[in-house]
Amino acid sequence: MSLKKLPFIWLCMLLIGLCMGNTVKALDVSTLRLSINDKVSDIEAVSMHNTFYVPLRELSEALHLEMSGTVHIVTITGNEGSLIVYQQDNKAVMSDGREETIQPFNRNGKLMIPVRVVSNYFGYSISYESQANLLRIQDRTATLSKEDFITKFAEKLKPKEPIENPVQQPTIKPTVPKGKVVYLTFDDGPTATTGQLLDILEKNQVKATFFMIGNNVQKYPSAVKRTLSDGHALGLHGLTHVKDKFYKSPSAALAEMDKDNQYIEKITGVRSTIIRPPYGSKPYFTQSFRNKVLGQGYHLWDWNVDSLDWKYKEATASIYNSVMNQVHKLEKSKVTPIILMHDQKPTLKALPQIIASLKKEGYSFEIITEGMTPVNFWEDQR
Numbered sequence: 001m002s003l004k005k006l007p008f009i010w011l012c013m014l015l016i017g018l019c020m021g022n023t024v025k026a027l028d029v030s031t032l033r034l035s036i037n038d039k040v041s042d043i044e045a046v047s048m049h050n051t052f053y054v055p056l057r058e059l060s061e062a063l064h065l066e067m068s069g070t071v072h073i074v075t076i077t078g079n080e081g082s083l084i085v086y087q088q089d090n091k092a093v094m095s096d097g098r099e100e101t102i103q104p105f106n107r108n109g110k111l112m113i114p115v116r117v118v119s120n121y122f123g124y125s126i127s128y129e130s131q132a133n134l135l136r137i138q139d140r141t142a143t144l145s146k147e148d149f150i151t152k153f154a155e156k157l158k159p160k161e162p163i164e165n166p167v168q169q170p171t172i173k174p175t176v177p178k179g180k181v182v183y184l185t186f187d188d189g190p191t192a193t194t195g196q197l198l199d200i201l202e203k204n205q206v207k208a209t210f211f212m213i214g215n216n217v218q219k220y221p222s223a224v225k226r227t228l229s230d231g232h233a234l235g236l237h238g239l240t241h242v243k244d245k246f247y248k249s250p251s252a253a254l255a256e257m258d259k260d261n262q263y264i265e266k267i268t269g270v271r272s273t274i275i276r277p278p279y280g281s282k283p284y285f286t287q288s289f290r291n292k293v294l295g296q297g298y299h300l301w302d303w304n305v306d307s308l309d310w311k312y313k314e315a316t317a318s319i320y321n322s323v324m325n326q327v328h329k330l331e332k333s334k335v336t337p338i339i340l341m342h343d344q345k346p347t348l349k350a351l352p353q354i355i356a357s358l359k360k361e362g363y364s365f366e367i368i369t370e371g372m373t374p375v376n377f378w379e380d381q382r
Contacts, residue, residue: 032133033157036062037142038149040156045135046112052128052135055110056085068207068231068367073270074111075231085113106371132157182327182337182363184208185303187237187276189343190216190223196348198223198230204355206365208232210343211276211301214239214260221267228268233367235274235301236260246277247284250292253277257293273370274299282377294382301368302376303340304330307354309347319350324357337363338375 034043034054041062046053056074060067066077076083084093085104092100092113102114128135132150134157150157186197189212201208210227212234217224228234238246239256246256257275265271275298277285285293285300294300305326312318327337341347358365373381 032135034059035134035136035138035149035153037138038144040153053105053112053114054135056104056113057110059113073228085111087111111371180362180364181366182339182358183366183368184339184341185211185235185276185301185368186341186343186347187211188213188216188241190220190227191343191345192220193345193348194220194223194227194343196345197343197351198226198232200348200351200355201232202230204352204359206355207367208365209235209274209368211235211237211274212260212264213237213241214256214263215241217260217263217267224264224267228270231367233274233369234264234268234270234272235276235368236264236272236298237276238278241278243278243284247289250289253285253289254293254296257298258296273297274301274368274374276301280377285378290378290380290382294380299370299374299382300376300378300380301338301374303338304335304375305337305339307339307341307347307350309342309344309350313346314349316346316349316353319347320353320357323350323354327358338368 032045032052034041034045041058043054043058043062056076057067060076068075068077074085074087076085085091085102086093087104090102090104092102094100104114105112129146129150132154134150136146136149144152184201184206186208189197189210210232212224214236224234236257237260238253239259240246246253261271275293277289277300280302281290281300282302290300305323307319308322309319312322323339327339330337341351355365
């Protein structure tokens with residue numbers, strides 16, 4: 001991929017607009033199909049307030065780009081550059097330092113990015129075909145004319161049913177995807193050995209989710225910064241990890257999560273909405289606790305695979321067997337594994353073998369994001 005093509009691809013994910021010589025009028029209540037060169041993709045664009053939006057992850061995959069990030073910061077990487085989307089700050093920063101103001105939102109669990117302006121000198125063109133409800137991205141490799149394209153794909157391009165305002169309409173969030181996806185999660189960090197843990201993940205090109213304790217965040221700020229910059233997700237695990245303090249009252253639990261969030265934000269500039277209470281949510285994180293904490297916009301995550309690294313410590317084989325046996329049981333019922341591990345030195349010995357086996361069995365590693373339906377022992381999907 002050439003250097004000149006990359007900025008255009010970034011803009012394709014961000015903007016579409018008026019630089020094509022005519023005005024694009026948005027369909028305020030319709031979805032549109034997106035095509036890339038001479039193929040119709042399964043990607044749907046959405047119009048709202050005279051702006052077109054596309055799901056960033058799906059478009060990234062279609063353009064063979066790597067997507068990673070945290071709850072509020074998403075990085076899109078290609079061969080020669082990257083784009084960082086700051087959801088809370090409503091901006092996107094390109095690899096050359098340019099910034100674009102955007103208004104991203106989540107639709108059906110997908111991060112939607114606005115498309116507003118296209119520049120012809122990048123060697124690409126974008127067209128809006130109103131009669132086909134189509135946005136078409138094409139470069140010099142495209143061979144079909146507009147008329148031939150629409151004729152060839154007439155059946156596929158039949159317009160979808162109108163929808164209400166995509167931001168206002170209530171939707172059911174998707175849960176974690178079925179199939180060969182796994183979520184590694186690490187509790188109780190950061191610690192003195194977090195750097196070694198991150199080294200293992202980096203070496204194996206694996207992303208994970210870290211539920212951090214506020215007091216430890218203050219002790220190891222550089223580890224927090226690296227965790228974020230390496231593309232992992234940051235979650236909250238309270239402030240003290242002391243049962244009697246955290247579970248003293250619903251207000252005490254909320255105060256610990258908020259303080260933990262403040263510490264992370266002070267260090268990284270971002271906040272998190274994903275939480276895991278100390279010792280998991282059962283039995284202590286009862287309805288009154290959930291109403292108090294989740295009512296403030298937090299999302300509760302537990303696990304369905306317990307590595308028991310907290311129990312086995314140096315017994316590496318036992319940790320490995322515990323993980324793989326549980327993963328295999330979940331695989332039979334096609335349930336995605338969410339693995340509980342801890343940011344501790346003994347875990348470092350078992351982790352490489354676990355990653356290697358999961359990769360060999362065809363699993364890919366993802367991070368938990370706020371757009372997903374939470375998985376927890378209470379089945380509370382807030």
